[in-house]
Amino acid sequence: MMSTIKLSSQLRAALAADSPANAGPASPTPSGSALSLDESSGISDREVASSQEQTLPASEIDVRSIHSSDSEDVPEPIHNPLPEVPPNCGPPTVPLNVLIDFAVQHTYHEITVLAELMQRKTSDQGEQERKMSLVQFAHATRSQFLKMVALVKWIRVSKRMDVCYSIDYLLDLQSQYFIDTADRLVAMTRGDLELARLPEYHIAPAIDVLVLGTYNRMPSKIKEAFIPPPKITPREQKLVTARLNQLIENRLSRLSSGIPPNIREIHINNGIATLLVPGEFEIKITLLGETEVVKWTLLNIKILVEDYELGMGLPLVHPLQLNSMHGVLQSRMNVAANPIKEAFFFLHSFCVSLQLDVLFCQTSRLAAGRLRENITIEKYDIKERLLVVGYWVKRSKSKKLTVGQVKYDAQYRVQIYEDKDDKLSGLKVRHFPHAPQLGTIDCSAGMLSMDRLLSQTYSVRCKERLLRLRRILEAAEPMLEVKMKGLAVPSLALSLLPDTTANEEMLSICVNSFCGKVICNINVLSPENEDVLAFGRALYSSQCSHQTIRMYLQKLRVTLVIERYRRSLKALPVREVRETELLPFVKSVLSEKPEQRMVLQYLRSENYYLLVTFVPDETEVVSIKLQLLEVFDERAQFIQLDNQDEVKVTAVREAVEQGTMRFGRPNKPTLQKECSREQQLAFAIATVEDRITYMYLATELQKKGIGVDLRKDDTHVPGGLALHITDVTGVVPFDAAEFFKCCVRNCLRLDNRNRYTFQFEMCFENIPLVRDVPHGLAHRRDGDKNEDTNKVSFTRECA
Numbered sequence: 001m002m003s004t005i006k007l008s009s010q011l012r013a014a015l016a017a018d019s020p021a022n023a024g025p026a027s028p029t030p031s032g033s034a035l036s037l038d039e040s041s042g043i044s045d046r047e048v049a050s051s052q053e054q055t056l057p058a059s060e061i062d063v064r065s066i067h068s069s070d071s072e073d074v075p076e077p078i079h080n081p082l083p084e085v086p087p088n089c090g091p092p093t094v095p096l097n098v099l100i101d102f103a104v105q106h107t108y109h110e111i112t113v114l115a116e117l118m119q120r121k122t123s124d125q126g127e128q129e130r131k132m133s134l135v136q137f138a139h140a141t142r143s144q145f146l147k148m149v150a151l152v153k154w155i156r157v158s159k160r161m162d163v164c165y166s167i168d169y170l171l172d173l174q175s176q177y178f179i180d181t182a183d184r185l186v187a188m189t190r191g192d193l194e195l196a197r198l199p200e201y202h203i204a205p206a207i208d209v210l211v212l213g214t215y216n217r218m219p220s221k222i223k224e225a226f227i228p229p230p231k232i233t234p235r236e237q238k239l240v241t242a243r244l245n246q247l248i249e250n251r252l253s254r255l256s257s258g259i260p261p262n263i264r265e266i267h268i269n270n271g272i273a274t275l276l277v278p279g280e281f282e283i284k285i286t287l288l289g290e291t292e293v294v295k296w297t298l299l300n301i302k303i304l305v306e307d308y309e310l311g312m313g314l315p316l317v318h319p320l321q322l323n324s325m326h327g328v329l330q331s332r333m334n335v336a337a338n339p340i341k342e343a344f345f346f347l348h349s350f351c352v353s354l355q356l357d358v359l360f361c362q363t364s365r366l367a368a369g370r371l372r373e374n375i376t377i378e379k380y381d382i383k384e385r386l387l388v389v390g391y392w393v394k395r396s397k398s399k400k401l402t403v404g405q406v407k408y409d410a411q412y413r414v415q416i417y418e419d420k421d422d423k424l425s426g427l428k429v430r431h432f433p434h435a436p437q438l439g440t441i442d443c444s445a446g447m448l449s450m451d452r453l454l455s456q457t458y459s460v461r462c463k464e465r466l467l468r469l470r471r472i473l474e475a476a477e478p479m480l481e482v483k484m485k486g487l488a489v490p491s492l493a494l495s496l497l498p499d500t501t502a503n504e505e506m507l508s509i510c511v512n513s514f515c516g517k518v519i520c521n522i523n524v525l526s527p528e529n530e531d532v533l534a535f536g537r538a539l540y541s542s543q544c545s546h547q548t549i550r551m552y553l554q555k556l557r558v559t560l561v562i563e564r565y566r567r568s569l570k571a572l573p574v575r576e577v578r579e580t581e582l583l584p585f586v587k588s589v590l591s592e593k594p595e596q597r598m599v600l601q602y603l604r605s606e607n608y609y610l611l612v613t614f615v616p617d618e619t620e621v622v623s624i625k626l627q628l629l630e631v632f633d634e635r636a637q638f639i640q641l642d643n644q645d646e647v648k649v650t651a652v653r654e655a656v657e658q659g660t661m662r663f664g665r666p667n668k669p670t671l672q673k674e675c676s677r678e679q680q681l682a683f684a685i686a687t688v689e690d691r692i693t694y695m696y697l698a699t700e701l702q703k704k705g706i707g708v709d710l711r712k713d714d715t716h717v718p719g720g721l722a723l724h725i726t727d728v729t730g731v732v733p734f735d736a737a738e739f740f741k742c743c744v745r746n747c748l749r750l751d752n753r754n755r756y757t758f759q760f761e762m763c764f765e766n767i768p769l770v771r772d773v774p775h776g777l778a779h780r781r782d783g784d785k786n787e788d789t790n791k792v793s794f795t796r797e798c799a
Contacts, residue, residue, distance in 0.1 A: 705730030
């Protein structure tokens with residue numbers, strides 16, 4: 001009651017201190033001040049003042065009258081008992097200058113918008129709208145500034161509201177005092193006063209003191225605090241641990257029928273039973289009493305799942321997680337009928353989930369690392385305990401996909417899952433499609449490796465694909481011999497040509513274990529050979545027919561023969577010319593020939609080209625045809641050749657005119673018949689070059705008027721050609737008939753062993769000169785056995 005009276009007196013005093021009676025006379029507002037109004041506003045200062053005097057509240061009048069009655073004789077100093085309101089505890093305020101700036105900016109913005117809109121209204125209707133817009137703008141602006149003037153007028157008497165703010169703040173402050181007092185009392189009651197109780201009366205010591213006069217008993221707390229208990233002797237400790245071992249064995253024997261078979265090892269030692277599940281976990285349990293109601297106590301949990309590829313052998317479970325699992329498992333073992341079984345299924349489920357997560361992390365790293373774009377994780381479901389990984393991915397584009405998006409389709413899949421029907425088993429592996437001896441996971445070892453699983457699977461899949469390719473190749477060409485080579489990296493070896501003996505010319509087919517693509521290789525050819533790469537792509541594609549395989553094998557055989565010939569040309573007087581280097585009219589002539597061909601240019605006769613064409617043949621494997629191309633003054637002419645026969649004994653000019661040069665087969669075996677195919681080409685190149693040289697010489701001699709005839713005198717010598725001079729009457733100015741009657745043979749022979757030289761040979765009979773060579777010497781040739789021994793030949797070498 002006293003506080004209420006005191007508070008009311010403070011309020012009255014505050015109201016009296018802020019009343020207008022105690023305030024001094026108001027200073028007149030100077031003319032031209034920002035707070036005065038125009039005459040156009042319609043409100044004068046007098047009207048506002050009169051209205052303020054008329055609307056004074058009754059409480060202010062009462063306070064004024066009371067104050068005046070109490071202080072008629074002795075004026076008392078005015079003191080405001082209310083506290084001052086802090087800056088942030090009162091009502092929110094806005095500075096007057098900011099409010100005026102807002103009003104001015106808003107008016108300026110409205111004027112700018114109105115000026116822009118009025119420029120667009122030029123018609124009569126627009127003139128009417130302009131007037132209406134001006135009137136609306138003027139009315140709105142006048143109303144806004146009238147409100148501002150009224151607010152400025154109100155500021156003069158706004159200090160009366162400060163008392164209300166102080167009263168509100170005072171009331172809030174008193175309310176906070178009450179709340180703080182209640183909180184302190186509650187905290188004291190719950191904290192300090194709980195221990196502030198009367199101690200128990202020591203009845204027994206009091207009786208001893210009153211009866212005996214002495215005090216012989218001390219509290220046990222003093223003994224426990226200062227006197228330690230006696231230690232257990234080793235004998236007692238041994239007896240206790242032996243008894244605990246006996247109790248644990250007895251308890252486990254009664255639960256043996258319910259213990260899962262996955263617990264491979266159970267060790268009991270020092271009163272602790274250690275249960276081990278290989279590759280998953282190890283727990284230690286004990287009993288803290290002999291009665292049946294005593295529950296199993298879980299001492300330690302050790303997770304045996306490890307990851308040496310990503311975790312570097314560090315524990316995968318945080319100690320805080322192990323502590324949380326320890327508490328949950330202990331609570332479940334306390335209420336379970338078979339605590340050992342409950343602990344196994346709880347930890348087994350956790351370890352299986354952890355193993356699957358480890359495999360997923362390893363697969364994710366492989367998919368983002370060295371097996372990028374070769375494997376893909378198709379599904380990973382933690383609830384279903386399922387992980388599906390696809391490998392040997394094929395990239396394909398579909399019309400349903402967006403631009404630049406590629407679809408990945410796995411050819412094979414491996415599924416790692418937990419069998420819901422067999423809760424005791426761990427993770428299992430299933431392969432699609434199924435095949436024997438595929439990779440598995442050894443969960444009992446604890447060291448999981450997705451890389452090892454994929455490597456074992458890749459090895460089996462590579463052998464499987466190679467065997468399938470072997471069956472396809474043997475079905476396409478039954479006479480083709482396909483051998484399987486290699487153990488760690490298996491491959492197929494094919495002999496394309498019948499006379500292939502070196503491994504460099506063998507076609508090797510293997511499978512890339514990372515992506516499953518078929519790789520073909522011939523060591524003689526370049527790794528970037530288009531035919532070899534195309535054959536590998538054809539074998540890798542699922543749509544590879546027997547006809548396609550035979551076509552590619554024929555191309556490879558031809559390519560291999562071309563490479564043989566290309567290597568044999570290094571020591572020959574020709575060079576291989578690219579078709580892009582030939583003249584346009586020569587290219588047009590070659591366009592009708594087979595695509596697989598070689599163009600050889602003679603180094604000494606640059607106007608002659610030897611065209612070697614290769615065509616697959618069932619009997620000869622590769623059929624080879626030679627054609628001599630003569631290029632003169634934008635004119636190209638083919639001269640047909642056959643490198644399997646020796647050149648017939650025909651005149652060079654006749655052969656050129658007929659447009660052919662043929663190689664005949666003599667009855668006697670020649671060196672050419674016993675040569676290889678590359679040596680036959682070299683023989684043909686040398687023979688054709690000799691023919692071209694003889695042709696040049698015959699042409700020049702005929703221009704001089706000398707008759708010539710090209711014959712083959714010796715069949716055992718490559719070429720064996722001789723240019724016989726048959727008529728020299730056109731160049732000999734005197735009569736020498738008797739001389740030429742004794743001349744049996746005049747010929748020119750070509751010797752190109754070291755350099756190009758011609759040997760001029762003349763054979764005479766009835767020689768008038770003195771014979772300086774004994775008779776019967778074997779200086780003549782084998783082809784001249786029927787000639788007379790009196791014939792003598794003279795030979796002279798000329799370049």
